[in-house]
Structure formats: structure tokens, C-alpha cells
Amino acid sequence: MSTLASTHAAPLLRDSFIELPARERARSLLDPGTFSELLGPFDRIESPWLPLQGVVCQADDGCVIARGTIDGEPAVIAAIESAFQGGSIGEVSGSKIAAALELALRDCERGKIVRPVVLFETGGVRLQEANLGLAVIAEMQAAIVALRRYVPVVGVIAGMVGCFGGMSLAAALCSYLVVTKQGRLGMNGPEVIEQEAGIEELDASDRRRVWQLIGGEQRAATALADSLVDDDAEAVRAAVRSAFALGVPAAHRSEQVDVFLQRLARIDPASVTPESMREVYSTKQNDNQPRKEQA
């Protein structure tokens, strides 16, 4: 997929995607008038664990599940709301995503394709629900691996929270990842690395360095994400639609074991920089692999 972000500040009227709350993000990606929320706030399925620790719940547990259509095809969107507990994954919010993917899988197995999109905006496991957060992420990952044999699973990392922890693995399992310059993708957040490995390993306050390591632009330039778009709701929607139009990839990124072991072997850990990594990871020379038709 191509890089769709403009190289200059475009003086165009556009609607920021990043500024939208999760519900409106989901609505903006679906065909107009087709948005329908499942397990919404009025269903009031809240975290059973937060009140025990004196934390106020939110009626949707920070996760919106929406059905609708994308390019006329049935779709489901799971959108994480970063404004609640940093988008962290608890038993309920994570189970909503896992269950939505499992139901899409069930429909696909019956021959009815449902296009799944996950809007990642999360620091990972919600520590107040620790082991259940981890458990539901494992269930979500199982569902993505099974589902993407039938239909591309498309992930979006728009920012500003980014996508971290176990959820970064879920994002890496997606068939296609759409990112903005403001989106970050990494397993351990910079603060965690500084805390675990010391400031000489990484100074989390050095923002420029952090963006160079894990920012959306670098992820797209090193083919760890598929398309880089502007912070524009229409641009994100177009990128998601193009991803589905491509169909299921011949080999998902996480299946390309030999390719990545070879790339890793070409890296010198002592001298590698974000810039030198681009030469090894960029797929520009050898891309255009054949794609399977969409099931």
C-alpha cells in the first residue's frame, strides 16, 4: 500500500480523526447511515473489578462495538476509547473486542463475510484487572489469527495514545495496519523501558528519539505498518477501504519467519539506527507479492 500522507501542511479543510471519540471514529469509517452500536452504554456491562478498587466505571468500559457496512459489505468495528483509563484493556472491554471478532469468524465460517476493523488506542492491559486483561488479549489474538484466513483484519493506530503492551501483538497480527504520524506502535512504552532498563538505554523524555523509534512514519517506512495517512477522517476511511479491496495477503507479516530472521541477521545491534534500519526493512525493492483473492 502506498504512503498517502502529504509531505507538506495541506491548507485543505478536513476533519481530524484523532480528535474524534471512539464512537465517532467508528461512525466515520462506516458507510453513512449504517452505524449501529452493540452492547452500548445503555446495556451497562461494566467492569466488575474497578469498583472494588475505588475506580469509577464507564457504562461501555471504554470500548465501542459497531456494526454497519464498508463499501456496502457487512462490517464490524471495535473502537477503543482512550479517554477512559488510557484505553487499557479490562475483562469487559477486551471481551467485547474478542467476542466481536469471534462472531465475525462464526459468520465467515458460515460463508457470510464480515469485515473486521480494530481501532487501537491503548496502553495494553488494565493493571487493575491484570490477569484477566492478559487472558482476553490472548483470546482476541486467537480470534484474529483464525479470522484473517477468511477476510483481512484491518487495524488503525491513529494516536494520540498509540498501541502498546499485549495489544501491540494484536495489532501486529492484523492483515493491514493504517497509521498516522501521530500514532505510535511498540510493545513496551518508552517510560517502561526507561524504568526497566535505565535512562542510558532510553530517555523517555527525548520525544524526537521516541518518535523516530516507534512513530507511525517510521513504522510505515520500515513496512511494519502498511499505510501512512494524514489525521483526516476521510483519509483514514479511504485507507481502510483500500485495505479490504486488497484482500487477504498471501502471507501475513507475522507468518514471514524466514524473511524477518534474515533481516534481523543483517542488523548490527551495536550500530543500528532508525535510519539504517530502513534500508534493511524497507520492502520497496521486493514488494508486490501476489495476493490471494478475498474469500
Added chain:
Amino acid sequence: MSDTQLSRGARWFHALAGDSRSAAPVWSGDAPLGDETARFITVVPDPANRFPRATDNVVGLEQGWQLARAVRETIAADAASSTRRPIVAIVDVKSQAYGYREEMLGIHLACAAAVDAYASARDAGHPVIALIVGPAMSGAFLAHGYQANRIVALDAPGTMVHAMGKEAAARVTRRTVEALDALGETIVPMSYSMASFAKLGLLDQLIEGIDADAPDGAQIRRVQQVLCEQISSARTGSRNLSRRLESAAAQKNRAASIEVRRRLAEQWDAV
């Protein structure tokens, strides 16, 4: 490395599978188990690893991709056969590797590749069993063990499952380690103990009476017997993870996970 310095994962690999076919940091090899052959895989310390943040028994870039390779070569070996050999993940992983090189070079993808391989093996009909002999922490456990059909653990000091190391979790949640332990007694998912993990319906068997650091022959045979039972159970069960929500423990402590699925299914079909 002398025998006294062996990590638990290495010790149990030797006990169950003999010598590894591959070098550190990922050991992999086939060995008899019951009346068939099983693939055993573990992550071991690798003091000479070229990535300085990944020399311990942690899951870093090479560990993630090599786990994926070990699992995928097992899938490929049985692709034409009607029997799919069991895969036993011996779990003794302290954490994922924390380093700037790891983030830059995509440790999230390396770990996802291992998740993908184990999930694909399970979906292809390989009985995948996680045998927890040490810590099973966070992203490292997601990559190595959490996609298994069945999860069993030694009931021994040092075996634990959690989303974050205790000291780090205490810092992040602004609690003392003691307060965190106390919280774990009332809030089941916060606990580090294997008994609490079992209460969530996620553990298929806690194997008692085993010396995790120096098992004798009878104890090793006991663990092999448990593995055989779990393999046989996995072969007759579903290939997905739905079983995790079916136990009496899950009905009690994962009621919200079950309720979300039930009500979402109702509304899904009504759309």
C-alpha cells in the same frame, strides 16, 4: 553452563526431551512422550546473545522469531500426516526484553509471530500444552504458552502468571509490594499465585508435589503422565479457546466475559 546454573526451563527441557537440536536462546526438539513423539520448546538464557537486553530467559527479537520457526517447522513436518504431534511449551519466561533496539526492530511483531505460530498449530490440530515451570509473565507468556489448548503448572515456589512484574506493578499503581499482595487476596485477577490463576478457569491442572528445581525420576514421570492426559483431552476437545470459559471457576470469576459474549451474540443476530 554448569548444571547447577541451569534455568528451570533448561532443566525441564533436559528432563523431558534430552538435548536440544537448536542452540540458545530457543531450545527445540522431539522426544518420546507416552506412546508417541512430542515437540518440546523452551526459552533459555543466552549470555552471548548479540542483543544485550535479551541475554536472560526473556522473549526478545530472536526469541520471538525462533519460537515461531520451531513451531512452524513442527506444523510443516506433520502437514501431510493424519496425526499432528503434540507441542509442549515449557514456560519459564521472566518478561519480554526491554530495550530501544527491541522496540525499533519490532519486538511486538516478533512476539506476534510466536503467537501466530502457536495459534496456527492449535488450529491445525496439534495438541498444544503449556507447562509452566517458572514465571509466565506478560507479553512473554502471550508469545510462549498462552495460545495453548491446555495450560498446566507446577505447584512450586516461583511459578506465576501475571501482566507485570510485582515491583513494576507496585510502582505504576503507586502501591507497596505488600499492599499489592494484600489486594491479590481479595481481587482474584490481581493475584500472582497459580491458585488464583486457576480460579479464573485458565489453568487446567496444578501439579502438586514436584520439586521444580531438582525433580526425581518419579516426579518427571508424573509430569509426563499429566502431559499425556492433557494431550488426550485436547485431541477430543475444541481447537479454539472456548473451553477457557466453560469451567465452574470461569462461570464464577469470569462471569462478565461470558455475559459479554452472550449478549453481544443476541444483539449481533438482531442487526
